[in-house]
Amino acid sequence: MRTIFHLDMDAFFISVERILNPKLEFKPVIVGGDPHGRGVVAACSYEARKYGLHSGMPIRTAFKLCPKGIYLHGHYDEYNRYSHAAKTILSGYAPILEQASVDEFYIDFTGCEHLYGEYPTLALKLQKEMINKLFLPCSIGIGSNKTIAKIASDYKKPNGITYVPPGKEKQFLASLPIQVIPGVGKVMLKKLNEKGIYIISDITNMPKDFFSTVYGKSGNDLWEKANGNGAEYLTPSREQKSISHETTFLEDVNSLHNLEETLFGLCAKIAQSLKNMNWYASNIALKLRYSDFQTIIKSKSIRMTDDPLIIFNTSAGLLKNSYTRRVPIRLIGIKLTKFIIAAEQQFLFDDIQIRRGKALDAINLIRLKYGYKSIQFGIIKA
Ligand SMILES: [Mg+2]
Numbered sequence: 001m002r003t004i005f006h007l008d009m010d011a012f013f014i015s016v017e018r019i020l021n022p023k024l025e026f027k028p029v030i031v032g033g034d035p036h037g038r039g040v041v042a043a044c045s046y047e048a049r050k051y052g053l054h055s056g057m058p059i060r061t062a063f064k065l066c067p068k069g070i071y072l073h074g075h076y077d078e079y080n081r082y083s084h085a086a087k088t089i090l091s092g093y094a095p096i097l098e099q100a101s102v103d104e105f106y107i108d109f110t111g112c113e114h115l116y117g118e119y120p121t122l123a124l125k126l127q128k129e130m131i132n133k134l135f136l137p138c139s140i141g142i143g144s145n146k147t148i149a150k151i152a153s154d155y156k157k158p159n160g161i162t163y164v165p166p167g168k169e170k171q172f173l174a175s176l177p178i179q180v181i182p183g184v185g186k187v188m189l190k191k192l193n194e195k196g197i198y199i200i201s202d203i204t205n206m207p208k209d210f211f212s213t214v215y216g217k218s219g220n221d222l223w224e225k226a227n228g229n230g231a232e233y234l235t236p237s238r239e240q241k242s243i244s245h246e247t248t249f250l251e252d253v254n255s256l257h258n259l260e261e262t263l264f265g266l267c268a269k270i271a272q273s274l275k276n277m278n279w280y281a282s283n284i285a286l287k288l289r290y291s292d293f294q295t296i297i298k299s300k301s302i303r304m305t306d307d308p309l310i311i312f313n314t315s316a317g318l319l320k321n322s323y324t325r326r327v328p329i330r331l332i333g334i335k336l337t338k339f340i341i342a343a344e345q346q347f348l349f350d351d352i353q354i355r356r357g358k359a360l361d362a363i364n365l366i367r368l369k370y371g372y373k374s375i376q377f378g379i380i381k382a
Pocket of ligand 1: 008009010011012103104
């Protein structure tokens with residue numbers, strides 16, 4: 001079972017405009033240019049939505065419904081700047097994420113409960129970080145695939161957190177209106193309504209064949225989504241050629257043991273991200289920054305792996321070679337490059353490797369909880 005988060009900023013453009021000009025707070029604000037022009041509403045505040053406004057609406061129509069609204073052209077450079085800042089914060093939690101638009105992100109936290117705690121608690125933490133660091137409210141949906149996560153993030157807005165536990169997808173969807181399903185536009189909605197289909201259980205109560213026959217591939221997709229199915233893997237940007245994770249210490253560190261402990265945590269997180277992507281990496285780089293800002297980067301090529309132990313042992317070796325001065329360390333980081341997609345390589349695993357993988361996961365868990373040295377490998381002599 002996979003665990004995907006969908007984080008969606010609440011009225012993102014408006015939130016940014018309100019940071020730039022706090023006087024816009026609590027007022028109907030519309031981004032989209034000249035209210036007498038030919039444009040459409042790019043975004044509107046929740047106060048404006050009370051007048052029936054929504055994004056995509058012709059701006060002249062919006063002006064007729066809400067003449068007292070504040071109409072802005074929008075600061076698109078600022079939106080991009082905030083979007084980038086949000087991505088940077090989220091990258092600190094999950095080295096791989098998919099940016100779906102300027103204000104929404106999919107994050108794969110599968111298997112990360114032991115790293116970050118219960119999923120809804122983690123979601124709350126992400127929300128608080130967005131507010132504390134960027135003053136931006138967001139809603140988060142958590143589900144077993146991207147579709148569920150997206151519908152869930154939209155379920156309670158603003159400031160919502162909706163967790164759909166695995167196995168509860170159909171139950172969650174059943175009574176929701178069909179237009180919450182991504183891909184159901186105005187035209188599709190009208191056609192379905194004409195057939196008496198209004199809520200999602202109206203779809204699931206009918207045979208799949210009906211939808212694929214009448215609507216082809218989009219009908220087929222619709223039926224699958226209504227039944228709680230969706231894409232389970234993220235598609236991060238194609239340019240992603242590396243995954244990195246680093247920690248700046250609150251106080252400089254001068255013990256190798258402490259550095260190894262931190263490195264171990266970083267390796268566990270990065271290995272989990274690899275696993276979630278179904279990727280293998282074959283190059284590991286370690287970054288070390290001394291308190292006087294001298295920065296050392298050392299890397300090593302290895303056999304393709306997603307094994308946290310191999311990643312840790314390799315980077316711990318690099319650490320020993322890099323930490324040569326008697327000066328405290330302020331930052332340690334790790335970066336993986338040269339990936340292959342593991343999905344097509346599954347046949348390479350034999351039974352022993354699969355069992356070894358499970359044992360390593362268990363060891364990983366114990367070490368994260370009790371420290372790296374709490375469990376050690378021994379050598380059995382025959
Ligand atoms: Mg949004």
